[in-house]
């Protein structure tokens with residue numbers, strides 16, 4: 001069941017979305033080669049709690065699956081071939097030349113915000129830079145379809161077509177989602193699909209749109225030894241961008257936009 005948010009609820013979601021963006025802005029300034037992913041996580045958790053909010057991912061356990069261990073951190077930090085759900089660690093060092101996808105969820109005032117960006121550290125191969133840029137463009141093209149009267153898979157198709165036109169592959173077994181008082185609500189928002197199909201989008205639907213795009217041929221992210229982290233099958237790099245948006249007539253409202261002057265990264269100035 002898709003929950004339509006009232007303007008009062010959207011007001012509250014604006015606050016959790018804004019705080020989520022502030023965390024990613026802060027990390028964008030702090031992230032440096034030599035730093036550990038554990039340190040990033042510490043910075044994020046302290047920042048969130050200082051702002052009287054709670055990390056959405058910490059202790060998160062998917063419903064109806066008693067076997068998975070609850071997620072143990074504030075952030076997901078996924079480096080290079082890691083697609084999503086990289087668990088931060090004081091032993092994992094970020095290096096010059098890495099692409100680092102950071103995903104953050106913030107719970108405040110009864111509602112979640114969820115957003116991700118892929119940070120580029122130093123000089124990287126042109127093709128990898130293009131992957132990062134194109135993934136961010138995929139997100140923006142998806143958002144442009146999140147308008148009243150369109151259908152859900154108009155978002156999916158926009159993401160898929162753009163990624164494929166560059167020869168990149170869409171990770172199909174990980175999806176975006178509805179969001180609100182729960183981190184994951186209906187509907188699932190796939191990053192591939194056919195235009196003019198899927199549920200009709202209505203004003204007040206809140207969606208986390210999150211393309212995960214890979215450089216190689218991998219269409220799946222697979223977990224490593226039963227852990228949380230999911231990697232590409234061929235070890236090629238993958239990028240991830242995510243925004244929490246409200247479906248509106250004409251133009252979606254993005255709740256997790258960067259507040260930095262130059263906006264979200266991707267290495268472009």
Ligand code: MF3
Pocket residue numbers: 056057058060071076085103104114115177208242
């Ligand atoms: N943005 C991701 C998602 O929507 C992060 C979830 S991490 C988890 O699924 F720990 F909460 F699972």
Ligand code: CO
Pocket residue numbers: 114115176177208210242
């Ligand atoms: Co999400």
